[in-house]
Structures are given as structure tokens and as C-alpha cells.
Amino acid sequence: KQEVTQIPAALSVPEGENLVLNCSFTDSAIYNLQWFRQDPGKGLTSLLLIQSSQREQTSGRLNASLDKSSGRSTLYIAASQPGDSATYLCAAKGSSGDKLTFGTGTRLAVRP
């Protein structure tokens, strides 16, 4: 059974700092790994998707990496802004291709 863990559970940084969010998964036989953003009381917004054959994906100030052999993914946020404050969730799609397993999320606060 796939288990996904995110560390830290919460993070507070000053504006402008570069930061890394961590995601680990127990079953390396995944199809893809997806990062989501969730604002308080809102739904999930997809940020980046890394296919199993890829090492990283970039979108603006966000960069996500994937190391299947070690069961890890990281989300790098450059030059953080207060608007980046949200909960960030990672989710692994299993090798059967039909289900996502979510981590518990990292709650990020960027202080002005």
C-alpha cells in the first residue's frame, strides 16, 4: 500500500526566501507525482505534474523534482511571496494508473 509523507507539516519564512518542501513515498512504482496548492476553504489547484520518466518540471518560480529510486520529490519555491501562503499537497499516482495517494500537506506561511 502506497504511503505518502510530507515534511515539514508547517513552515514559516520571511518574504524573499527560497524554500524546499519535501514529499516521500513508499512504493517507487508510480506513474506520476503531482503537486497541488490549497488555499483555506478552497479546492485544490494543480501546480506541477512530473511523469515517472522525468526528473523535474518547472513553472515560473516553482520547480519540482522526482527521484523514484529514493522515493522522494521536492518542490522548490524561489523568492517566496506572501501570496504563496497556502497548504501544498503532493500526490502519487500508482502503477495501476487509476488512483492518487495524497500526503498530509505542508502549511506554508510567508511573512511580509
Place this chain on the structure above:
Amino acid sequence: NAGVTQTPKFRILKIGQSMTLQCTQDMNHNYMYWYRQDPGMGLKLIYYSVGAGITDKGEVPNGYNVSRSTTEDFPLRLELAAPSQTSVYFCASSPLKDLNYGYTFGSGTRLTVV
């Protein structure tokens, strides 16, 4: 682009009442999912469907039922509401053929059972 639409956004139920959470997508996605999110926790899969007429249980199906009569709609039924079902419910969809495609989520239904 409506995407995935969930109704209602909020609902308060009394113990033992029943209700249906509605989910509709207009992207012709074959896969649809229902998740629940408890405070401070990740999302847990309740039920999913790989196409019209096909449904399957996820991690936490007890107390829920689903049906999938059309590609567009995937309603979630609570028959006898219990306080343990207080949660935020999310519906999601994804395409069939490209298994590397991401998911699209609805904005959620916040349910309180009192």
C-alpha cells in the same frame, strides 16, 4: 470552462439524515473520484469510477454509496449521516487514455453532521 462542479458548497445535516452530493464534469473525462479531507489531514479516497456504469471502493467507502449512469455525473450518497462524516468532500476527474495526465478538482462541499 466549468471543469468539475460540486453542489452544494455547504450543508448541515442531522444525525440519521441522508443527502446526495452532486458532481458534474464537462471535460469528457472517464475517471472520476470522491475524496474526503478531515482537518489537518490529506485526502482519503472514498469511491472512484473508471467509466459510466463502473464504480469501485477506495480507502474509506463505509457509509457512502455512488452511482455513475453518465460520463458527466458522479453523485455521492450518504444514507444515514453520522458525526464521523463531518468533513470536506472533493470530487475530481481525469482523462482515460493518458494516464500521465493530472487531475482536476471541484471546489468542495463542506458537510457538518450534528
